[in-house]
Amino acid sequence: MTRLNPQPTPRHELRAEKARKNQEAALAAFIGKKAEIDEMLARMQALSDDHFGFDPDAVNWGAIGSLDHVASDLREITDFLFGEGEYAE
Numbered sequence: 001m002t003r004l005n006p007q008p009t010p011r012h013e014l015r016a017e018k019a020r021k022n023q024e025a026a027l028a029a030f031i032g033k034k035a036e037i038d039e040m041l042a043r044m045q046a047l048s049d050d051h052f053g054f055d056p057d058a059v060n061w062g063a064i065g066s067l068d069h070v071a072s073d074l075r076e077i078t079d080f081l082f083g084e085g086e087y088a089e
Helices: 010-049 061-082
Strands: none
16 A cells, blocks of 8 residues: 655644654653652651651650551552552452
């Protein structure tokens, strides 16, 4: 089968260029969000290493409630990312 017009048209080239720029912008946004998440994870790890700012010798039920809230939020995030819990198929 022979193509009627094997040469790309200017319109086709403009669409291809727009798609390429859109892909580049999406990749840059993705890398920026990943860096933002990496920074948050590093801060959280450092805080965890410091017992989330709680004195281990003075832990009370309020501290446990606070950590339970954090664990619940993180569970929601990990369930979403790994397709578990309510996000399981």
